[in-house]
Amino acid sequence: MPRIVRPTAYGTPDVLAVTEVPIPRAAADGVVVQVRAAGVNPIDWKLYSGAFHDVDDNHKDAAGIAASMPQIGLECAGVVTEVGAQVTDVEVGDEVIVYPVTAAYADYVTAPATSILAKPAALGWPEAGSLILTGATAVHALHAAGVSAGDTVLIHGGSGGVGLMAVQLAAAGGATVIATAAERNHALLRELGAIPVTYGPGLSARVKTAAPQGITAAVDFAGTDEALDVSLALVPDPTRIASITGSPRRAETGIKLLGYGPGEDAGADLRDAARADLIAQAASGTLRVIIDTTFPLAEAAKAHEIGISGHAPGKLVLIP
Ligand SMILES: NC(=O)c1ccc[n+]([C@@H]2O[C@H](COP(=O)([O-])OP(=O)(O)OC[C@H]3O[C@@H](n4cnc5c(N)ncnc54)[C@H](OP(=O)(O)O)[C@@H]3O)[C@@H](O)[C@H]2O)c1
Structure with a gap:
């Protein structure tokens, strides 16, 4: 049965x-x-x-x-x-x-x-x-934050399901990628084209050292207050910060909120449209x-x- x-x-x-x-x-x-x-x-x-x-x-x-x-x-x-x-x-x-x-x-x-x-x-x-769920979410978040070639993007939660997709997609699109993760995941992130940074106290200073040119956009897949505060401190334009999880504090910051809750953008059409390309990239091996x-x-x-x-x-x- x-x-x-x-x-x-x-x-x-x-x-x-x-x-x-x-x-x-x-x-x-x-x-x-x-x-x-x-x-x-x-x-x-x-x-x-x-x-x-x-x-x-x-x-x-x-x-x-x-x-x-x-x-x-x-x-x-x-x-x-x-x-x-x-x-x-x-x-x-x-x-x-x-x-x-x-x-x-x-x-x-x-x-x-x-x-x-x-x-x-x-x-x-x-x-x-x-x-697809993580891949389409990553596509949506990078789109919402306007990430493209020439950007330096900070990816919080770079070693998670969504983060690993976003790291690869942003790097393939020509952005410089700074990704937060626990130390044991740094080698993997380097392999995928990111500069890894350990989250936790002192994150802002470590990101500035990793990206002396400055951060132009951020996507938050970790949802911690630290990720929100560091993004707001380092990205000059809050509309270039996208978050898929975190506290209600986010609603007052002017950043882009993605998801299915009140005031959040579900991006259903964009996510559906992303499926075929994600599958093609994964099949060709360019997206792991x-x-x-x-x-x-x-x-x-x-x-x-x-x-x-x-x-x-x-x-x-x-x-x-
Ligand atoms: N709104 C939406 O449409 C949508 C869609 C998909 C997912 N989500 C949400 O997004 C979040 C991430 O999803 P996921 O599938 O990527 O989860 P996941 O695979 O469980 O990844 C969790 C990530 O969080 C990191 N992390 C853990 N503790 C942390 C801390 N204190 N500070 C910073 N980073 C920390 C982990 O890093 P280490 O392993 O290196 O410690 C890992 O990269 C979840 O809350 C999920 O519900 C929302």
């Missing part, structure tokens, strides 16, 4: 349970995909952590009961097993990348045909299943998807425990 991993309550990863469900059926405009790899992203544990509980409270049913627990697993790759009647450009047996999607921590997932992109043979399953660890589907809770610690250099991926 096919399995799915779902949170059974709000809380820590121990609320995740593996249950057996029938194979889902395709909608007329959608497909069913047998999942070969599902990317793990911080949004997955944030969704059931209670951090977004206010959002859930806005979605009560007519009886005033809170919406059902969130589905988790927002990207994957796999093989098409059923195609809806209205879908013309996807066939059973196609190897595909699926994004955006919900409930991808499963043996089978349904998705609209608009979420389906061909998986190049050159791309492995773990890489294909964990490329760095996998930290793969886990069997049933070990999703273990993957989340490691992810929550916030120091995995690269992607965590579930393999059903």
Whole structure:
């Protein structure tokens, strides 16, 4: 019987349970995909952590009961097993990348045909299943901060899933990249074209030493007050600072906030449009998807425990 991993309550990863469900059926405009790899992203544990509980409270049913627990697993790759009647450009047996999607921590997932992109043979399953969410977020953040050739960009959280994508994309675009990370990840960042700097007290001075020419833009994937304050101190124009996570303080600073909360830009069209190019770059090897660890589907809770610690250099991926 096919399995799915779902949170059974709000809380820590121990609320995740593996249950057996029938194979889902395709909608007329959608497909069913047998999942070969599902990317793990911080949004997955944030969704059931209670951090977004206010959002859930806005979605009560007519009886005033809170919406059902969130589905988790927002990207994957796999093989098409059923195609809806209205879908013309996807066939059973196609190897595909699926994004955006919900409930991808499963043996089978349904998705609209608009979420389906061909998986190049050159791309492995773990890489294909964990490329797009971080890659498209990185593209969005660099775009929002206006990063282009000639810029010196400060990337906070350069060794995380989103950061590793942004470092490579900014460097390939001709920017000088200063990236913050723990010391043990500096060699990897150098390999990808960045000048690594250790975060923590004294960050501003270390960045100035690494970039005496000055910082023209910053993207924050760490979300600490330190990252916000150093960005504001070093980047002359706050509209050239983009942040995907952090405290409510950010709203009063004039920087660009990206995401799905109030006052944030979700950038859905830009992110969707970025998918094909990200796949092409990853298939050609010019963009590396760095996998930290793969886990069997049933070990999703273990993957989340490691992810929550916030120091995995690269992607965590579930393999059903
Ligand atoms: N708004 C959106 O659309 C959107 C999209 C995707 C992700 N996000 C959010 O963005 C954040 C990053 O996502 P991710 O997938 O890149 O996470 P991740 O892979 O877990 O990476 C976490 C990063 O944070 C760094 N870090 C940990 N502690 C730090 C500290 N005290 N100061 C500075 N950096 C620190 C880590 O560096 P070391 O490992 O080197 O210590 C690592 O680079 C998450 O909060 C996620 O929810 C938002």
